Amino acid sequence: MIKPFHLFFLLFPFILFSQNQSQYPDVIIDSYNSSTKTKNSFYGGSKIPSKRIVVSLDSLFYKNDCFISLPKGSYVIVGFTDNYIIDAPNQNDIFIEEVGGAGEYADVFVSSDNVEYSFLGVAGNGSVNEFDLAKINYKKQVKYIKIIGKDNKGSSPGFDLGCVYGLPGANKYEEVVILENVLFQTNKSILLEESFTSLDKLVHQLQKNEALKIEIRGHTDNIGIEVKNQSLSEQRAKAVLNYLVSKGIDSNRFSYKGFGSTQPITSNDSDEGRKKNRRVEFLKTE
Known part of the structure; x- marks a missing residue:
C-alpha cells in the first residue's frame, strides 16, 4: 500500500x-591518507584472504568484504543523508568494525552539523566495536562520523575499517x-x-x-x-x-x-x- x-x-x-532505509552512511564528506598525503585513496583489502577485490571508500556504504586501512593521522568522515542516528534507550547505537588482530586503533567522533564534533571513544584491537551515545550524553542527531587512525601496525598499516553504521533501533529516517x-x-x-x-x-x-x-x-x-x-x-x-x-x-x-x-x-x-x-x-x- x-x-x-x-x-x-x-x-x-x-x-x-x-x-533507501539503509543504516549505512551514503556520502564521503572528507578523507585524508597521511601516508600518501592524498584524499580518497587508501590501502586495504578483503576480509576473506583468498578473495581479491577493489578497495574503495564507497565500500563503506553497504555490507561487503572490503576494509579500508587508516594509517596514523589518516581519517574519513562519512555522512548520512537519508537517515540519522539517535541515542536509543537501553542499547548501543553505533557499530564500527575493525578487521584483523594487530592491535590497531582509531578515535571516533560524532557530529550533528559537520562543524562541532564530540569524541565518542576508541575503536580497535581487531574487534567489533559498539558505542552507546548515552555514555557521552549525546542527545543530538548523529549525521556525521569521523574516524581517525592512531597507529601504523599490521600488514596493511593502520586501523582496518570494515564498516560503520547505526544499529537497529538507533536509526531514524527522513x-x-x-x-x-x-x-x-x-x-x-x-x-x-x-x-x-x-x-x-x-x-x-x-x-x-x-x-x-x-x-x-x-x-x-x-x-x-x-x-x-x-x-x-x-x-x-x-x-x-x-x-x-x-x-x-x-x-x-x-x-x-x-x-x-x-x-x-x-x-x-x-x-x-x-x-x-x-x-x-x-x-x-x-
Missing part, C-alpha cells in the same frame, strides 16, 4: 527523492526531497526565471494536497566565509517560501532553515560536487 506522501512523490517527477532546477543569481537570493517551472509544479501539488506542510531548507557549497554561506542559505530558502506564498499557498504551511555548507551530500572537491551541494530541499513536517 502506497502512503499518501509517497504517492505525492510518484506524481511529482521533477524532484529527486531517495529513501523523507527529504531535493528540488531540481531551482537556481539563483550568483551569491544572491534572487530566483532565476528557469526556477519557476519546478516551483509552479510544487505549487500545483501543494494545492492538491492541502494538508501537506513542509520545511524548506537551503544549502550552499563551502566556497567563501561560512557566516555568509549560512545567511545566504537562509535567504534562498526564504525566497522559495515567498514565491510559493505569492502563488496563493498559505504561509502557515511552511517553515524554513538555512544550513550554509555544513550538510553537503557529496564532496566539495570538484565543481560538480559543489553544484550538487548548492541546493534547496524540503522535508515534510506533518
Whole structure:
C-alpha cells in the first residue's frame, strides 16, 4: 500500500527523492591518507584472504568484504543523508568494525552539523566495536562520523575499517526531497526565471494536497566565509517560501532553515560536487 506522501512523490517527477532505509552512511564528506598525503585513496583489502577485490571508500556504504586501512593521522568522515542516528534507550547505537588482530586503533567522533564534533571513544584491537551515545550524553542527531587512525601496525598499516553504521533501533529516517532546477543569481537570493517551472509544479501539488506542510531548507557549497554561506542559505530558502506564498499557498504551511555548507551530500572537491551541494530541499513536517 502506497502512503499518501509517497504517492505525492510518484506524481511529482521533477524532484529527486531517495529513501533507501539503509543504516549505512551514503556520502564521503572528507578523507585524508597521511601516508600518501592524498584524499580518497587508501590501502586495504578483503576480509576473506583468498578473495581479491577493489578497495574503495564507497565500500563503506553497504555490507561487503572490503576494509579500508587508516594509517596514523589518516581519517574519513562519512555522512548520512537519508537517515540519522539517535541515542536509543537501553542499547548501543553505533557499530564500527575493525578487521584483523594487530592491535590497531582509531578515535571516533560524532557530529550533528559537520562543524562541532564530540569524541565518542576508541575503536580497535581487531574487534567489533559498539558505542552507546548515552555514555557521552549525546542527545543530538548523529549525521556525521569521523574516524581517525592512531597507529601504523599490521600488514596493511593502520586501523582496518570494515564498516560503520547505526544499529537497529538507533536509526531514524527522513523523507527529504531535493528540488531540481531551482537556481539563483550568483551569491544572491534572487530566483532565476528557469526556477519557476519546478516551483509552479510544487505549487500545483501543494494545492492538491492541502494538508501537506513542509520545511524548506537551503544549502550552499563551502566556497567563501561560512557566516555568509549560512545567511545566504537562509535567504534562498526564504525566497522559495515567498514565491510559493505569492502563488496563493498559505504561509502557515511552511517553515524554513538555512544550513550554509555544513550538510553537503557529496564532496566539495570538484565543481560538480559543489553544484550538487548548492541546493534547496524540503522535508515534510506533518
